[in-house]
Amino acid sequence: MSVSTRRVFMLQVAAGGAALAAASAHAQAAPMVGEKDAQAMSLGYAADTTKVDAKKYPKHAATQQCSNCALYTGKAGEASGPCGIFPGKHVAAKGWCSAYAKKA
The missing domain is CATH 4.10.490.10 (High potential iron-sulphur protein)
Structure with missing residues (x-):
């Protein structure tokens, strides 16, 4: 895996994790x-x-x-x-x- 491919992969993982966290927080009622x-x-x-x-x-x-x-x-x-x-x-x-x- 090249450095740029690894960097893109890591950015995608971080963005996906942030999206999941935001969806989870929104789904939980106060x-x-x-x-x-x-x-x-x-x-x-x-x-x-x-x-x-x-x-x-x-x-x-x-x-x-x-x-x-x-x-x-x-x-x-x-x-x-x-x-x-x-x-x-x-x-x-x-x-x-x-x-x-x-x-x-």
């Missing part, structure tokens, strides 16, 4: 925010908006949910997605927290 996480608890996060404590959060309305919050960046129709409040984690589309801000 972890879900747990209701018992410290930040989630401080914001009253509930994975199901219908189970929010009405006495503790009197301004909560059943129509408010993560999927129609301005901070939610998940795709429409998906069960969960990213939220600006919880970087690197997903929230339930039908969830709610006290940082809720209606999408414009």
